[in-house]
Amino acid sequence: MQKKLSVSLKNFSALRIGGQADIVYFPETLAELTELLDEQPARPVVGGCTNVFFGDLPELICVKYLNQINETAGGIEAECGALLEKLFDFAAGVPATVGGGVIMNFGAFGFELKDFLRSARVWQDGAVKILPAAELRLGYRSADFAGIVLSAVFVKKQLEKKNEYLKLRQEKMPWGQPNIGSIFKNPAGLSAGKLIEDAGCKGYKYKDLQVSEKHANIVVNNGAASARDMLDLIGQVRQAVRERTNILLEIEARYLGQTENGVRR
Ligand SMILES: Cc1cc2nc3c(=O)[nH]c(=O)nc-3n(C[C@H](O)[C@H](O)[C@H](O)COP(=O)(O)OP(=O)(O)OC[C@H]3O[C@@H](n4cnc5c(N)ncnc54)[C@H](O)[C@@H]3O)c2cc1C
Known part of the structure; x- marks a missing residue:
């Protein structure tokens, strides 16, 4: 290793x-x-x-080297580090993996991994187990499950619209600029991007970070931004939306690092 x-x-x-x-x-x-x-x-x-x-x-x-994909009688089995875009057209152009995809219930263009997941091999509390998809309780950009995804079995691949979806992504997103996709989850029935735009934050610059001019729920890094800068910017945007609408946006992006209470994972 x-x-x-x-x-x-x-x-x-x-x-x-x-x-x-x-x-x-x-x-x-x-x-x-x-x-x-x-x-x-x-x-x-x-x-x-x-x-x-x-x-x-x-x-x-x-886990990027754990990337085996096998077609079995029970479905498509992929290790946690396999690229999602090798299995699903709705992830085209995004170098996300099966493990991160399951934990976040990756979704786009009306599809989400929940629609395809049959079971997952997981490490949980010191034991390796196979859990049926229902036990991971996948929801909107979430899994209500504490453990590590080792591999997953999907009912089938879906790759037919790869080029179409990639083109749509390139049109909608600040393509080529460092970003981690949506920063906030959409509140039920609402668009986080629209709320951020209405709060006057679209294009807002903070140090080397900028709320994208193209998509207000995406932040781009124009150079040397730090985690502290990003956490501050997230706080500022949340505050602006809250002041205008009384809605507290839920954060989709993940921070791994020190906090006042120790290391956050
Ligand atoms: C250009 C771009 C476009 C995007 N578009 C979309 C989109 O359309 N839809 C969407 O849903 N998301 C989108 N995202 C966000 C991101 O791709 C997803 O959240 C994806 O599921 C993250 O996968 P990852 O492998 O990169 O996970 P990581 O970023 O590596 O990790 C994400 C979280 O999962 C945990 N994790 C990772 N692997 C495992 C594992 N094996 N077991 C347990 N926990 C694990 C990490 O600790 C972390 O908390 C986009 C991001 C980018 C950069």
């Missing part, structure tokens, strides 16, 4: 925001991953880092 010491996490995050990790592990087999978790259950696990930005961390596990 590869291990890297004293690693800058900036280039891990799709937003290009990261502090320093003392050690990053890159397991190459599921057995290596479960050993790392058995040894220290609190080690955070990431896949494509398309939904996270980092502060400083003592340790991190990156």
